[in-house]
Amino acid sequence: MINVSIIEDDKVILTNLVRYLSRQDDIKVGVIADSIENFFNKIKSPGIKFSNEGILLLDIGLPGISGLEAIPLLLRENPNLNIIMLTTFEEEKIILKAMCSGAVAYISKRTPLKKIVEAILIVNDGGSYMSPMIARDIFNYMVKSNAPKKKSSFLTGRQLEILKMIVEGKSYRNIAAELFISPETVRSHIKNIYKSLHVNNKAEAIGKYLNGEV
Amino acid sequence: MINVSIIEDDKVILTNLVRYLSRQDDIKVGVIADSIENFFNKIKSPGIKFSNEGILLLDIGLPGISGLEAIPLLLRENPNLNIIMLTTFEEEKIILKAMCSGAVAYISKRTPLKKIVEAILIVNDGGSYMSPMIARDIFNYMVKSNAPKKKSSFLTGRQLEILKMIVEGKSYRNIAAELFISPETVRSHIKNIYKSLHVNNKAEAIGKYLNGEV
DNA sequence: ACGAATTTCCCCCATATGCGGTATTGTCTC
DNA sequence: GAGACAATACCGCATATGGGGGAAATTCGT
Structure with a gap:
């Protein structure tokens, strides 16, 4: 039995949701409220028991x-x-913000009630539901945020390899041992890396790397 | 009519997919191949027409x-x-990489054929499909990369201040000068920072910081 | 096949860093 | 007022790192 609470200010939507969800076998409608304040009041009042492990729409x-x-x-x-x-x-930005804040799924109110129930079951099962258009937005966001990173990469293969190891915190000596080359060679590579990246120490190089500027 | 090409090396899965997809009204199975090389050969050969606006599994x-x-x-x-x-x-990492590379949907092979068709229709419609578990991984990734600033912070204010400057690539000497304290003090702080973070050099400390683990 | 780029290696030297201590002062808590 | 902790500061020592050279071997592109 999945405990589903709802916070929704639109009476019509709320009513429909409650009515539909109540009819489902595996779902038990928990606390319902029309605002956050109202919700907090309810769950603090002794008469109402709120399942804090369930699902909240x-x-x-x-x-x-x-x-x-x-x-x-x-x-919290x-x-x-x-x-x-x-x-x-x-909208993309709202979605991203919601995701980053810790919501686990995101459904348009235009989604049929049946799909909403499906989403509830999926979430209860440890999954996450996204409407297709939202999913596409997220894909686009990911692509966007990663595609323009390939611009740079002034570095050669070997240099990149070594830089990665630097980022992992390995010393010149360790890197040399791992690549079966002399520490001196590693030093040479690193000097060249610094020149290419226009930095002059490990910290900045790591920063650039982890910021995708490489 | 949606043109769906497939590249899949597992004969069984490929056969099942082709058979099932062929039966769908709105789907026309296009080029099929068991490797990338094979696929490129086929689409370049004159006898085969490849719809480059369709969908590729x-x-x-x-x-x-x-x-x-x-x-x-x-x-390209x-x-x-x-x-x-x-x-x-x-696995999360593969998914993220795939998304970033430009794939628009991601389906587990364990997904029922019916769902795969559903995904094809969704994608054809400009949407994107993700299996629930994959969606959850992505959510977790987003949350992880933006939220968990509260978790740790074993560091004192001064330590954090100094760590930030380390990340910016400043030397102990520079930091000391900027904070009007002795370089020795900076060294002390950094020793303590390393202990708190369980690292033993700049690189790892910077890594942790930039990964939000501080 | 020739030159450019890459990868490999070495030298010297100054500074930076990491690690082991120890110590003083102030503040906060119990 | 004892104890914990943060912030300050110092010493010594070994190693790591950054910058300046130079140079040979290899691979790559055209």
Whole structure:
């Protein structure tokens, strides 16, 4: 039995959700609220028992504290809560922010109720659900954030190999041993790496590497 | 009608896929191959027509050139190709790499054929499909890379201050000068930082810092 | 096949870094 | 007021690192 709580300010959507979810065999509708404040009041009141290990359907556009802002608050109190964001906005930035805040799934309110139930089951199973358009946005984001990194790479294969080992914290000596070359050679390579990257010490080189500037 | 090509070295899986996909109304099976090399040969041979605007199901673990390595090659020639990765490995790193390389969807081979067709339709529609477990991995990745700033911070304010300067590539001497303290003090702090972080050189400390582990 | 680029190796020398100690001062807590 | 800890500072020593050279072998591109 999956305990599903809901925070949603739109009466119509909320009613439909509660009605539909109540009919599902494996789902038990828990606390329902129309705002974050309201929700916190309810779960603190003695009459209501809130399962803090279940699933929370959370509207992103709430009056007062927004759903987005509420994610960290909710997770701090209930770290095992699985939050599924509900929203009408499928904008990339909001999605990314929600994901980074700790929500585990993201569903458009236009999604049929049946799919929402499916998402709940998936999340309960340790998975994560994304509407296809949202998934595509995320893919695009990932591609975007990684594609323009290939611009540079002034470095030769050997140099890159050695730089990686530097980043891993290996000493010249270790690198030399691992590559079966002389430490002097390693030093030479590193001098050249520094010249190519326009840096003059390990720290900056590592910084550039880890920032994808290599 | 969606044109779906397939590169997959496992005969059984390939046969099943082709048979099942052929039966679908909206799908036309295009070029099939068991390796990247084979695929390129086929699409270059005059007898075979390859729709470079369709969908390509691409196995990630191919002999010779791997599916992962092939993504950029394929996309360079056919920028409008939608690549769906097929794989048995649902490891986070591979997924991220595939996504970053330009694949638009990622499906486990364990996924039922019906779901694979669903994914093809979604991708054809401009969306993106991810198996739930993969989606969860991605969420976790996003969260990890942005949220966990609270976890650690074993470091005192002064230590953190100094670590930041280390990361910026400053020498002990520079740091000392900037903080109006003795270089010896800086050395002391750094010794303590290393102890706290369980590292024993700059490189590892910088790595931890830039990976958000501090 | 020739030159460019890459990879390999060595020298010297100054400084930086890592690790082992020890010690003083102030602050905070119990 | 004892104990813990942060911040300050110092010493010595071994190794690591950065910068300056030079030079041979190998691979690569055209």
